[in-house]
Amino acid sequence: xxxxxxxxxxYRTEFIDGFFLxxxxxxxxxxxxxxxxxxxxxxxxSSNKALRAFGTSxxxxxxxxPLMVQVFFFYFGLASIGYKLxxxxxxxxxxxxxxxxxxxxxIRAGIQTVPHxxxxxxxxxxxxxxxxxxxxxxxxxxxxxxxPMCNQFINLVKNSSILSVIxxxxxxxxxEQAISEYDPFSVELFxxxxxxxxxxxxxxxxxxxxxxWAKQGTR
Amino acid sequence: MKLKKWAIMALSIxxxxxxxxxxxxxxxxxxxxxxxxxxxxxxxxxFIAGVKFDSNxxxxxxxxxxxxxxxxxxxxxxxxxRTFGDVNMLELKEVTSKTREKMxxxxxxxxxxxxxxxxxxRKETADFSRVYFLAGQALLVKKGSPIKDVKxxxxxxxxxxxxxxxxxxxxxxxxxxVVKEYSNYAEAFQALRGGIIDAVTTDxxxxxxxxxxxxxxxxxxxxxxxxxxxxxxxxxxxxxLEAMNKFLDDTIKDGTYNQLYKKWFGxxxxxxxxxxxxxxxxxxVDG
Numbered sequence: 314x315x316x317x318x319x320x321x322x323x324y325r326t327e328f329i330d331g332f333f334l335x336x337x338x339x340x341x342x343x344x345x346x347x348x349x350x351x352x353x354x355x356x357x358x359s360s361n362k363a364l365r366a367f368g369t370s371x372x373x374x375x376x377x378x379p380l381m382v383q384v385f386f387f388y389f390g391l392a393s394i395g396y397k398l399x400x401x402x403x404x405x406x407x408x409x410x411x412x413x414x415x416x417x418x419x420i421r422a423g424i425q426t427v428p429h430x431x432x433x434x435x436x437x438x439x440x441x442x443x444x445x446x447x448x449x450x451x452x453x454x455x456x457x458x459x460x461p462m463c464n465q466f467i468n469l470v471k472n473s474s475i476l477s478v479i480x481x482x483x484x485x486x487x488x489e490q491a492i493s494e495y496d497p498f499s500v501e502l503f504x505x506x507x508x509x510x511x512x513x514x515x516x517x518x519x520x521x522x523x524x525x526w527a528k529q530g531t532r
Numbered sequence: 533m534k535l536k537k538w539a540i541m542a543l544s545i546x547x548x549x550x551x552x553x554x555x556x557x558x559x560x561x562x563x564x565x566x567x568x569x570x571x572x573x574x575x576x577x578x579f580i581a582g583v584k585f586d587s588n589x590x591x592x593x594x595x596x597x598x599x600x601x602x603x604x605x606x607x608x609x610x611x612x613x614r615t616f617g618d619v620n621m622l623e624l625k626e627v628t629s630k631t632r633e634k635m636x637x638x639x640x641x642x643x644x645x646x647x648x649x650x651x652x653x654r655k656e657t658a659d660f661s662r663v664y665f666l667a668g669q670a671l672l673v674k675k676g677s678p679i680k681d682v683k684x685x686x687x688x689x690x691x692x693x694x695x696x697x698x699x700x701x702x703x704x705x706x707x708x709x710v711v712k713e714y715s716n717y718a719e720a721f722q723a724l725r726g727g728i729i730d731a732v733t734t735d736x737x738x739x740x741x742x743x744x745x746x747x748x749x750x751x752x753x754x755x756x757x758x759x760x761x762x763x764x765x766x767x768x769x770x771x772x773l774e775a776m777n778k779f780l781d782d783t784i785k786d787g788t789y790n791q792l793y794k795k796w797f798g799x800x801x802x803x804x805x806x807x808x809x810x811x812x813x814x815x816x817v818d819g
Binding site: 478486489490 | 629630634653691694695699712713714715719722723726727728
């Protein structure tokens with residue numbers, strides 16, 4: 314195999330910009346998907362029938378359709394009815410809405426492992442449903458679901474490569490430009506390395522958090 | 533002791549087999565040299581041409597009847613008919629500007645007839661037939677758009693396809709244009725129709741096909757490049773290249789080429805089609 318990394322020099326600024334676009338979209342979508350996912354999870358376990366139905370449909374719809382279809386829907390669909398979002402926000406929107414469906418399920422599972430007696434006790438001591446959620450149930454649930462959540466965040470970073478199909482200049486887009494002129498294997502290897510720079514610290518960070526919380530738990 | 537014996541035996545078997553494999557390998561390659569592409573393809577029963585499925589007039593999958601049609605498709609049909617005597621031996625595989633070279637070198641397809649501009653760089657990886665179409669890069673915009681030429685593209689978003697040279701050409705002429713590369717031309721055109729981008733740029737032939745699909749769009753601007761199309765053949769298949777060249781020369785001579793040209797582009801084929809040419813940028817044209 315003839316490795317040829319000459320493309321790094323030629324596409325240096327593009328790769329730097331692409332790296333930061335991927336990073337920014339991923340981080341924004343991560344926060345947004347966590348918020349949407351938590352709300353949907355609360356809907357899913359709420360006693361209100363309409364909210365529960367909405368939560369269930371949301372999860373089933375967005376979890377069971379391809380991300381690419383959803384992103385194309387936002388990209389071409391919103392434009393056709395006159396809304397013009399930037400590539401950045403199309404990417405953030407598509408990724409958050411999609412990832413939130415998975416996160417909602419993880420959080421719901423986490424909530425359900427918190428013994429029901431605690432909710433009852435909290436409610437009996439006068440806390441409202443939301444207060445019970447935010448002060449008693451969710452803090453415990455979040456700690457339990459850290460590992461599966463971490464998987465979702467790593468998936469989110471990798472899924473952000475969907476940006477390249479809407480011609481947003483992320484890591485993969487720049488890589489594909491380089492491939493048309495340079496050795497594809499060298500380019501793909503470099504592209505993979507750039508994604509690893511984001512995903513490895515992410516999983517290590519979450520591991521650290523998990524260990525710290527585990528220690529606190531035993532205290 | 534027993535173990536050692538086994539090991540020696542195993543080792544000798546492995547050596548023997550690998551030696552045999554080596555020599556038979558050599559035999560095969562000389563064989564392959566002896567057997568021409570024609571016999572090889574007749575044995576396989578299929579001649580596989582890589583064509584576009586998204587470029588109206590050249591290679592386009594008609595949503596109405598799911599068949600692939602166009603000028604390049606007809607040329608490949610004619611080639612198959614004349615060379616193998618049976619047009620049904622032709623298999624059309626979809627290629628994009630991004631995938632076609634890899635598919636050719638991997639042997640997935642025998643030739644590329646897919647609006648492929650001959651460039652010095654591409655000549656390094658594949659052989660090209662004589663020129664069969666001369667295109668020029670232009671712009672497609674919505675009718676009534678203020679964009680009339682390349683110089684109007686400052687800060688404007690211009691779509692094209694990944695792997696094509698169009699994006700680079702445009703940047704070379706107007707570096708203030710914002711190039712957006714989509715997976716294929718159909719998506720770029722859809723982005724234009726959705727108002728996401730301001731123009732699509734590529735060869736005028738492809739753009740004319742889009743304008744024909746939706747008359748709200750028109751091709752504008754002077755052609756700012758000379759893009760000769762050739763049929764690409766893997767460097768290993770010199771005899772196929774020869775046959776393709778002879779076929780193209782023959783069809784041009786006997787009028788079949790002109791007939792097909794007229795069928796797709798509504799006018800006579802240019803008389804001065806060059807035999808050999810490569811991409812030329814003309815940044816000077818009209819400012």
